[in-house]
Amino acid sequence: MDDEYLFISDCHLDDSRPQVTRELINFLDVRAATARCLYILGDLFEVWLGDDNPVLEFRPVVSSLQRLARKTDIFFMAGNRDFLLGQAFAQEAGINLLEEPHILQLDTSRVVLIHGDTLCTDDHDYQAFRSMVRSQKWQADFLSRPLSERQQIATQLRSDSANAMSRKTLEIMDVNPRAVQDCFLQNEIDTIVHGHTHRPAIHQYEANRRRIVLGNWTPEPSYLSWKRDQGFGLNDLRI
Numbered sequence: 001m002d003d004e005y006l007f008i009s010d011c012h013l014d015d016s017r018p019q020v021t022r023e024l025i026n027f028l029d030v031r032a033a034t035a036r037c038l039y040i041l042g043d044l045f046e047v048w049l050g051d052d053n054p055v056l057e058f059r060p061v062v063s064s065l066q067r068l069a070r071k072t073d074i075f076f077m078a079g080n081r082d083f084l085l086g087q088a089f090a091q092e093a094g095i096n097l098l099e100e101p102h103i104l105q106l107d108t109s110r111v112v113l114i115h116g117d118t119l120c121t122d123d124h125d126y127q128a129f130r131s132m133v134r135s136q137k138w139q140a141d142f143l144s145r146p147l148s149e150r151q152q153i154a155t156q157l158r159s160d161s162a163n164a165m166s167r168k169t170l171e172i173m174d175v176n177p178r179a180v181q182d183c184f185l186q187n188e189i190d191t192i193v194h195g196h197t198h199r200p201a202i203h204q205y206e207a208n209r210r211r212i213v214l215g216n217w218t219p220e221p222s223y224l225s226w227k228r229d230q231g232f233g234l235n236d237l238r239i
């Protein structure tokens with residue numbers, strides 16, 4: 001029981017989907033409470049405008065994280081929607097921020113944890129956008145603006161992204177096979193765990209390598225577990 005590791009991503013919490021928020025709180029309070037570690041690999045929130053923006057709808061999530069943090073080590077890695085989540089929020093919620101990529105040794109497996117968007121290299125527009133918003137200059141400028149203005153910018157960026165996505169093929173928005181191979185080699189690992197693409201699966205490659213894709217929580221909440229002697233398993237939360 002105490003050596004169990006859990007992984008989730010892409011809950012996309014949003015006040016328009018209170019059911020997902022309730023399911024996450026239940027997961028944190030019950031399922032995750034017996035685990036040793038919980039890794040949240042990005043896009044926990046649909047949008048994050050900065051730690052100074054008090055989102056009342058998410059206060060129960062913060063309380064749950066605080067309760068869980070007394071028993072379970074919680075780690076968070078940013079996604080493409082909540083990359084502005086910072087140290088102030090982490091400290092309050094009792095979670096530890098991780099830089100991407102993060103390497104984890106689980107028994108004989110060397111695992112890399114990433115959000116997953118860096119593997120989608122066929123999406124050139126998105127990669128250019130990512131470089132812009134991940135730069136310190138852009139972030140400092142964005143966070144210096146009043147909340148109302150940040151909200152407007154975020155809404156505009158999201159509608160631009162939705163428009164662009166409607167013109168892209170499914171292949172462009174999935175991982176690039178070459179980027180996957182590079183990820184194995186550069187990090188000298190045998191297992192990649194990531195979210196982002198919303199295509200939960202365990203892919204096997206040559207040389208005993210594998211890529212585990214976490215599911216998105218809308219519409220079906222799910223999580224990945226790892227235990228010594230059992231290995232990895234993708235689990236549906238509603239069963």
Ligand SMILES: [Mn+2]
Nearest residue numbers: 043079080196
């Ligand atoms: Mn994502």
